[in-house]
Amino acid sequence: MLIVQKYGGSSLRSAEHLLNVARKVKQAVDQGYQVVVVVSAMGDSTDALVSLAEQMSAVPSAREMDQLLSTGETQSSALMAMALEHMGIPAKSFSGRLAGIVTTYDYGKARIEHVDPKELRNALAVGLTPVVAGFQGITEAGDISTLGRGGSDLTAIAVANALGADRCEIYSDVAGVYTADPRIVPSATPLGTLSYDEMLELASQGAQVLQTQAVEFAKGQQVPIYARSTFSDDPGTVIAEADNMEKPAVTAVALNRHIAKIGLIGVPDAPGVAALLFGQLAEHGVNVELIIQAVSHNQLNDIAFTIEEQDVRRAEPIVEDCLRQLGGQSLVIDTDVAKVSAIGSGMLGRPGVAARIFQALASQGINIQMIGTSEIKISCIIAREHAEQALEAIHTAFGLGASSEMVEE
């Protein structure tokens, strides 16, 4: 049985941590597994390199940034191979290049084009444990490019898929995927199982356990992911195809405090208005999530939408320009909002889930400003001051977490 184990930076933040991880790998090898290890850079070593780069140039070249940052993972992989060898496990470090990870030219946010696992297979065939530097690949021209923050997850899943591994284990300092962020909702508990789609919705709603692209990749290739803690033997969360699982209405809740609401008041109710506005925003790389258009009165409309708070500075002049062009009345930018989301593939074709969420918020006196839904997700925009309270209320309403009373559908 072949497993890929990926260890994140917080699991590798000191020499002692590296040795601890090596012992975990050895344990799996001693149990008879074939193991491929994928490692991130040690602790916050990447931040130190970024700081050096910023002292060289206000806007360092993306190519050079990738040459620089990829060294962190290269160091981890060599050190881990040394530690394993010392523990009697023959090992060999692999750069992204040696591991056959061919990437696009988008330095800093490259995608994996394909993985040629020939060298990894050769190593496994002669009894070596490969240790792959995560986060990095190589372009067709032979330049190193990186996959963006969290890209080591993607490396691990792509390698697992290319090798036909039985599973991919993602180790971090949390014990899997929780029903809610345990720092906000103390009764939150780790989920036993989760579908790829649920994980994708959770990740895009602000839960930072797994990189979104990595989950998409795993979904496409049906690689089961085990999200586990480096520091415990808890089983963690298995992310796999939904069909194999029981389906509660809501699996987990997520909170995103880093959003902003933008409202255009009194714009003409005419064709092409939305096309102009959202076309301009998209052209400037501003991602829009929820959109509400009020019912028209006197041939005038109100349009409201949400964006990431960090995009406000970029969006403001674009929206002001559109408002002028359209002859609208005024602009409202509200950064005092938050988004709470309930996710569950069990809500598919099950009525009453939205109503129960609205009721949970109403019972706390929390006003809902906007609502957005997908097939397996319901999101509400509320005042930021109620964010934590709202999250906990929905968490409780669906009987999630440890000490809550179960509520049956």
Place this chain on the structure above:
Amino acid sequence: MLIVQKYGGSSLRSAEHLLNVARKVKQAVDQGYQVVVVVSAMGDSTDALVSLAEQMSAVPSAREMDQLLSTGETQSSALMAMALEHMGIPAKSFSGRLAGIVTTYDYGKARIEHVDPKELRNALAVGLTPVVAGFQGITEAGDISTLGRGGSDLTAIAVANALGADRCEIYSDVAGVYTADPRIVPSATPLGTLSYDEMLELASQGAQVLQTQAVEFAKGQQVPIYARSTFSDDPGTVIAEADNMEKPAVTAVALNRHIAKIGLIGVPDAPGVAALLFGQLAEHGVNVELIIQAVSHNQLNDIAFTIEEQDVRRAEPIVEDCLRQLGGQSLVIDTDVAKVSAIGSGMLGRPGVAARIFQALASQGINIQMIGTSEIKISCIIAREHAEQALEAIHTAFGLGASSEMVEE
């Protein structure tokens, strides 16, 4: 005109130092030179990596050590390219692999097999300033291997040769090659010119300005080397073919305090004795330098030789074993010695140089224990307590340095 500029770790020990070097490169580019930059790792960053490796394993694998240590130069090259770009000099970092530096498989002490400068030429052709990570190359199998400490000198000279550069400038924190170590002989001055052979003798006698292998490479390919200081505009020392230069009898003096003298007393005066002894030592990798065999009396001989002090522990049991086999009388190991050497291609065919050295030492009351010579070098083994005094005496006797009175041949 194409020049290769190599900057050592002490010239790159902080962000400020990196920016200072970038300004020096920019100066050369602004003057109309095509420049290829070769960089070492920043300051003592390599030591930090070695320390981490030693925490992983008492004897880290040489391959993994090379994967690890090569990251230091990769980081420097990316940072330098960023700094140059920021100063308006289009630049591109090159790993040893991208620069086409193909090395042997001797991890940690690889030799350069050949350099394929295609990518470097392409970059120069489009007006880019290449910044090459020193110290590293790639084996035919695609593994990174390193050239050993000081290997960035070799990278620079090999690249200069492959590109047919007009010269190779080696920058460090000293202003060239001195007539003697200025920490020992305060009147020592930088030499204007030096032949490859003189530089080789100096380097092998303990002067640590340039890596020996690099000088050998430059000699073979006739690449002129300019050894200069990063921190001044002094002209430094030019190392080139001897024919072009004036030839004083002695160009420079060198001191090696890290040697030991081993004496075998009363061994039979028979054929094969030296063959057994030095054959055994060579087989165990112990390098022998000076050898003296006393004139035989009563069919018994004394044999004395010098080795590096760090090899004494390895040599001792071998020599003891030989002494037993030969039925010799006793063994003397003396680590209380030093070697002073005078080097100059001008001593070729010029009598009286040795006599003047012996006289200089005698006038200080310093006893000479052993003497060794090559065509352009005379070395004396003396008591270690007189080492500095001897060096200064010879330095003065040949009129070297700033404030000494010139002594004409």
